[in-house]
Amino acid sequence: MTEPLRLPAGIHFDVAAKDYHADPAAEPSLSSSVANVLLTQSPRHAWQVHPRLNPEQPDETPTGAKEIGTAVHKLLLGRGASVVEIDAKDYRTNAAKEARSAAYDAGECPILKADYERATAMAEAVSKQLASIEGCDGFTAAAPEVVGICQDATGAWLRCMMDKLEERNGGAIIWDLKSGDLAAEPSGLGRRIANMGYEVQAAMYERIVITLRPDLAGRLRFRWIFVENEFPHLITVAELDNAGLEIGRKKVSAAIGLWNRCIQAGNWPGYPAQIVLAEYPPFAESAWLTRELDDERLRGLGNDPFLMRAPWQPPRPQRHQLSEIAS
Incomplete structure (x- = not known):
């Protein structure tokens, strides 16, 4: 080893x-x-x-977006995993799946043909645009x-x-x-x-x-x-x-x-x-209260008898500082 x-x-x-x-x-x-x-x-x-x-890391789930990103990095940086072009429209066929797995097992980056063409176009576009930006x-x-x-x-x-x-x-x-x-x-x-x-x-x-x-x-x-x-x-x-x-x-x-x-x-x-208190976001509270005042459909609905009661409130769970959680 x-x-x-x-x-x-x-x-x-x-x-x-x-x-x-x-x-x-x-x-x-x-x-x-x-x-x-x-x-x-x-x-x-x-x-x-x-x-x-934790050496027992799970295998990362491959996605087309990640493969495009890796290929763009390779093309622009000149370093990174070797890119292997898969001549298929997608990864639905067994042959494409096997080629993709074999590439990952070899430490390479597989990429569908259409995605590689996109990655190449992206790298060329980046280089061209960078040349026109001062600095x-x-x-x-x-x-x-x-x-x-x-x-x-x-x-x-x-x-x-x-x-x-x-x-x-x-x-x-x-x-x-x-x-x-x-x-x-x-x-x-x-x-x-x-x-x-x-x-x-x-x-x-x-x-x-x-x-x-x-x-x-x-x-x-x-x-x-x-x-x-x-x-x-x-x-x-x-x-x-x-x-x-x-x-x-x-x-x-x-x-x-x-x-x-x-x-x-x-x-x-x-x-x-332990149970914690989930704090409702102030922006969401403000948005609803504003709507109650401004939305014509909500006006004149009258006072809700249920809301006019003084219901029993359970004790509020304690808020915890990050230092307490990490200790």
Whole structure:
């Protein structure tokens, strides 16, 4: 059996994606994706998805969208799993299913012929559009799939894999590709970043790179290239504003604190084992109360005798702080 790859703290080139995702740090390390799981679910979920803490990882369910994304990355970055084109309309036939499985077993990325044509068109569209955007001329020549591994000042080991790392004019730019079915329309990107936790990714990558390269403090930028799967495959290149970056840094700090506590205690708790109070969102309450006043169909319905009573209310369950849940 091949010994797993172990890498020291530093910035590393030519690390295979499978080795990175297996966690090659000296000790189990925290990535931005696991940090997001810690913050949005629980330490138990984070333990479940971590390759070193829980080596028995289930096989990832393949989808056409993921295969297109992998192919686009390969075409634009020049690195990653070999792409194997499957000459079939879909994966319904046994022959196509077997070819797909064989490719995954060999560590390759299978993709249907039509999807590969789409991925090729996407990569060409991205390159053409980047060439017309000021400040994006260095993307093509930048180093691809650069791995950063560091031991944080808190003692935690952290890791990241940057799609591209470009050094220019005494500073650096981290580039990250995001392809998918969602629109890349600029006004919706802030909400998309918040919904997906991408601010955690930006802040984690920043923390790792600056820990390894203190000379880049204040001179490091993080840029996403959002790409639409649908023709004409338009893109938007975006940087996060200061408010988003600051929230990302706070979230990363909280995730590292939780990570260290769980690592030291050897305890990865899930959700609280008692009844909690589900708080109704203020926006939903406000929307209904406004409708009661403005909707003509709801006016003049009279007072509901049931609502005019003073029914018995059960004791309110206690709210729990995150620190209590994780302890």
